[in-house]
Amino acid sequence: MKLRKHAWIGLVLGIILVGALVALAGCGGGTATTTSSSTPAGEQPVKGGTLNVYINEPVSIDPVDLEESEGTQVGQALFDSLTTFDYLTMKVGPAAAASWDVNADASVFTFHLVPGAKFHDGTPVTAGDFVYAWNRLCDPANKSNVSYHLAPVKGFDEVQAGTVKELSGVKAIDDNTLEVTLSYSFADFIYVVAHPTLAPVPKAAVEKDPAAFSAAPVGNGPFMMDGTWQHDQSIQLKAFADYYGKKPNIDGIAFKIFKDPETAFLEFKAGNLDWTMIPTGQIKATQDQYGTSDDGYTGNPGKQVQLGSELSIYYLVVNTKDDIFKNPDLRQAVSLAINRQAIADTVYEGTRAPATSIIPPGIVGYEDGAFPYSKYDVEAAKAALTKAGYPNGQGLPELTLSCNSGGGHEDVMALVQADLKAIGINVKTDFTEWAAYLKKLDDGTFQFGRLGWVADYPIIDNFVYPLFKSGSADNKSKYENPAVDSALEAARKTLDESERIKAYQAIVKTVGQDTPVIPIVAYKHHHVTSARVFNLILSPNYLLDFQDCWIKG
Amino acid sequence: MLTYIGRRILQMIPVFIGVTILLFILRAPGVLPGDPIKLITGERAISPALYNQIVKENALDKPLWYQYGRWMDHLFHGDLGESYQLKRPVADILIEKFPNTLKLALVAILIECFMGMAAGILSAVKRYSFWDVLVTLSTSILVSLPVFWLGMILQVIFGIKFKEWGLPYLPISGMTSADFPGWVHYVLPAVTLASISTAYAARITRSQLLEVMGQDYMRTASAKGLTGGQVIWRHGLKNALIPVVTYLGLDLGAMVGGTILTETVFNWPGIGFQIYRAILSRDWPIVLGAVVIIVILVMIINLLVDISYAFLDPRIRYGRVAK
Numbered sequence: 001m002k003l004r005k006h007a008w009i010g011l012v013l014g015i016i017l018v019g020a021l022v023a024l025a026g027c028g029g030g031t032a033t034t035t036s037s038s039t040p041a042g043e044q045p046v047k048g049g050t051l052n053v054y055i056n057e058p059v060s061i062d063p064v065d066l067e068e069s070e071g072t073q074v075g076q077a078l079f080d081s082l083t084t085f086d087y088l089t090m091k092v093g094p095a096a097a098a099s100w101d102v103n104a105d106a107s108v109f110t111f112h113l114v115p116g117a118k119f120h121d122g123t124p125v126t127a128g129d130f131v132y133a134w135n136r137l138c139d140p141a142n143k144s145n146v147s148y149h150l151a152p153v154k155g156f157d158e159v160q161a162g163t164v165k166e167l168s169g170v171k172a173i174d175d176n177t178l179e180v181t182l183s184y185s186f187a188d189f190i191y192v193v194a195h196p197t198l199a200p201v202p203k204a205a206v207e208k209d210p211a212a213f214s215a216a217p218v219g220n221g222p223f224m225m226d227g228t229w230q231h232d233q234s235i236q237l238k239a240f241a242d243y244y245g246k247k248p249n250i251d252g253i254a255f256k257i258f259k260d261p262e263t264a265f266l267e268f269k270a271g272n273l274d275w276t277m278i279p280t281g282q283i284k285a286t287q288d289q290y291g292t293s294d295d296g297y298t299g300n301p302g303k304q305v306q307l308g309s310e311l312s313i314y315y316l317v318v319n320t321k322d323d324i325f326k327n328p329d330l331r332q333a334v335s336l337a338i339n340r341q342a343i344a345d346t347v348y349e350g351t352r353a354p355a356t357s358i359i360p361p362g363i364v365g366y367e368d369g370a371f372p373y374s375k376y377d378v379e380a381a382k383a384a385l386t387k388a389g390y391p392n393g394q395g396l397p398e399l400t401l402s403c404n405s406g407g408g409h410e411d412v413m414a415l416v417q418a419d420l421k422a423i424g425i426n427v428k429t430d431f432t433e434w435a436a437y438l439k440k441l442d443d444g445t446f447q448f449g450r451l452g453w454v455a456d457y458p459i460i461d462n463f464v465y466p467l468f469k470s471g472s473a474d475n476k477s478k479y480e481n482p483a484v485d486s487a488l489e490a491a492r493k494t495l496d497e498s499e500r501i502k503a504y505q506a507i508v509k510t511v512g513q514d515t516p517v518i519p520i521v522a523y524k525h526h527h528v529t530s531a532r533v534f535n536l537i538l539s540p541n542y543l544l545d546f547q548d549c550w551i552k553g
Numbered sequence: 554m555l556t557y558i559g560r561r562i563l564q565m566i567p568v569f570i571g572v573t574i575l576l577f578i579l580r581a582p583g584v585l586p587g588d589p590i591k592l593i594t595g596e597r598a599i600s601p602a603l604y605n606q607i608v609k610e611n612a613l614d615k616p617l618w619y620q621y622g623r624w625m626d627h628l629f630h631g632d633l634g635e636s637y638q639l640k641r642p643v644a645d646i647l648i649e650k651f652p653n654t655l656k657l658a659l660v661a662i663l664i665e666c667f668m669g670m671a672a673g674i675l676s677a678v679k680r681y682s683f684w685d686v687l688v689t690l691s692t693s694i695l696v697s698l699p700v701f702w703l704g705m706i707l708q709v710i711f712g713i714k715f716k717e718w719g720l721p722y723l724p725i726s727g728m729t730s731a732d733f734p735g736w737v738h739y740v741l742p743a744v745t746l747a748s749i750s751t752a753y754a755a756r757i758t759r760s761q762l763l764e765v766m767g768q769d770y771m772r773t774a775s776a777k778g779l780t781g782g783q784v785i786w787r788h789g790l791k792n793a794l795i796p797v798v799t800y801l802g803l804d805l806g807a808m809v810g811g812t813i814l815t816e817t818v819f820n821w822p823g824i825g826f827q828i829y830r831a832i833l834s835r836d837w838p839i840v841l842g843a844v845v846i847i848v849i850l851v852m853i854i855n856l857l858v859d860i861s862y863a864f865l866d867p868r869i870r871y872g873r874v875a876k
């Protein structure tokens with residue numbers, strides 16, 4: 001074929017077009033403008049403006065089922081629970097309850113509500129609304145995934161079984177007094193009642209139309225719904241004028257719902273989001289461009305990248321009922337052989353930190369190094385392996401490391417596999433998708449695998465009780481230690497805060513010796529605020545503080 | 554013709570039953586691993602009360618044939634069940650999401666139709682010219698660009714760079730926003746979604762038209778004294794279009810099932826991503842409900858394509874089968 005004269009021009013033009021496209025693609029990150037380096041020193045809060053916030057599609061924004069980070073983020077703006085936890089002081093403080101009393105064995109809690117507080121529809125918030133909300137949460141007909149928050153309350157099991165409709169342990173003494181009786185002592189219960197899923201709901205509004213309430217909940221918090229939830233698009237909130245507490249500076253929040261953090265990040269760069277997640281692979285570049293927050297939690301102009309610790313841990317779960325892994329020395333050898341820093345740096349680009357305990361930093365009573373074998377020490381690993389009866393891995397059959405595919409877990413498992421190979425432990429990996437993997441964990445047909453745990457409350461109990469109590473559904477290691485079981489019950493009864501924390505710390509150390517789980521990394525935030533937002537705090541439990549931030553410009 | 558359409562509609566019934574039975578076999582114990590209800594809470598164990606509640610409501614403790622019969626019965630009463638995970642009626646979710654997918658797919662098909670066929674005709678008629686080379690080259694490039702990559706490049710150029718340069722820019726994602734009229738949000742996702750198909754449509758049109766143009770009757774038509782345009786339009790294009798229409802029909806069928814990549818990159822609230830999420834979490838009520846609608850839509854589109862053949866090619870007549 002012979003090209004005509006004009007055809008050559010077409011060819012050349014085509015090549016130029018492709019070149020231009022590639023060049024434009026390349027300059028995505030390079031020629032970025034730097035932001036102003038103004039600091040909040042001397043900055044005064046400014047009123048007004050709407051904060052544009054990235055979230056994924058929540059499962060629910062109704063307190064009846066605030067089960068994951070996204071729904072909880074919205075729920076905590078709409079609702080106030082009895083108490084609140086302040087991450088700067090690490091103390092529980094008042095919210096809907098102005099004060100509370102606890103009996104001697106930490107089994108009866110009496111909350112005195114803030115008088116005059118109102119729901120967004122103008123009706124008063126009473127103790128009866130808490131009773132209604134808590135019964136609603138526990139009623140199996142409402143299919144909540146998070147009714148377990150109220151498991152300590154007397155009558156919980158009966159309500160869950162469907163034999164009765166109301167929790168016998170929750171009583172409204174009068175409009176402003178709520179009495180909660182637990183079926184066992186649990187001094188940390190005041191941390192539990194800070195969770196937004198335990199907020200009051202107005203009965204009349206719920207029963208008028210439950211579906212409408214779930215799409216536009218009527219709360220008692222600093223913000224109220226502005227329209228209804230636009231599924232997979234947005235949730236708009238505006239400040240509630242009659243809020244009883246400290247009023248926010250901003251006028252409203254627009255939660256913009258994304259499927260993919262990459263898309264959200266482009267919207268952020270175009271100036272359409274005030275807070276978003278940084279996609280993996282772009283953290284360093286984002287830090288260079290927007291500056292890093294001093295404490296890892298507070299975003300201010302020029303110090304916008306938040307890299308603080310979260311209340312989540314990534315760990316290996318070891319089947320303690322397995323014929324080979326029932327040997328604690330072997331579990332310790334595996335734990336000592338893993339180079340956690342390498343995993344944090346290579347797979348997670350520094351967005352995770354090596355874990356030295358099953359408890360992550362940010363939990364009240366966190367101790368660095370509480371799991372003595374949760375460190376990288378090849379010589380000690382070899383010694384432990386010899387002690388286990390397998391010098392240099394001799395006589396040890398090939399082990400199977402199970403894992404759910406996707407989410408970058410394969411990369412972590414490959415590094416673990418290589419680390420174990422280095423001390424003579426041969427491991428084959430077994431990747432299946434989540435549904436199949438979970439079945440293996442439940443059936444106990446695995447040797448060791450991976451899991452993650454996210455705390456609901458900043459307390460040690462929230463890790464050790466579900467993960468290590470004999471028979472707990474989340475105790476996938478099938479760990480059984482009567483001493484730990486009784487120590488857990490004793491700790492829950494201890495009213496004195498510092499004594500209680502000490503008791504829990506001792507439990508963590510005992511479990512650490514037995515090594516039924518192998519902590520790998522603790523999660524860190526990887527988020528960024530926009531240059532127009534001041535004092536936007538992202539707490540360790542992944543809640544944004546909407547009340548203290550402000551927008552300028 | 555009407556008999557033919559009637560017969561085709563009757564044929565849809567066994568296809569529909571077959572597809573739904575296949576889906577039910579997939580959820581039989583042991584076929585796909587994993588208990589859907591245990592997946593609801595992610596890495597945390599589900600409470601026994603909730604587990605029992607969902608089993609009871611969905612009759613999951615009953616044999617599969619019973620569940621199938623029950624599901625069909627509910628379907629005929631317009632009830633598609635409730636999502637295990639989202640705990641909302643499936644019908645509500647589908648009514649919310651399907652129109653968004655359909656709107657985007659129709660805009661993309663229109664782009665495909667006009668751009669693809671125009672480019673194909675141009676390059677066939679002006680074979681080996683500047684335009685032909687431009688079309689051939691650009692379609693080669695388009696076909697080889699991954700959709701998500703093209704989407705992100707368009708977002709960076711038209712959403713971010715144009716804004717920085719002070720040019721009129723386009724929204725990056727979503728279906729609505731305060732800053733733009735609604736239709737503007739369709740531009741980037743529809744172009745991205747149509748990109749590969751437009752290229753194919755152009756290439757098919759070009760090759761078909763070239764083949765037709767070599768036929769004797771085309772020469773005869775020219776010899777009769779018809780103008781070039783009349784020859785191409787009346788005699789060429791009509792004969793060349795059947796494979797193009799077939800392709801467009803298949804493509805529209807694929808698009809109504811949702812386009813996960815485009816929907817993800819442009820944050821489009823469509824059905825594709827919803828189904829993808831439902832499959833991963835074994836949320837059977839959503840999967841079944843969505844597949845029912847997709848099967849029906851695809852069958853209707855295929856029927857329309859078949860009917861269109863009769864208008865394009867006078868030799869094709871649907872009626873009684875000759876014995």
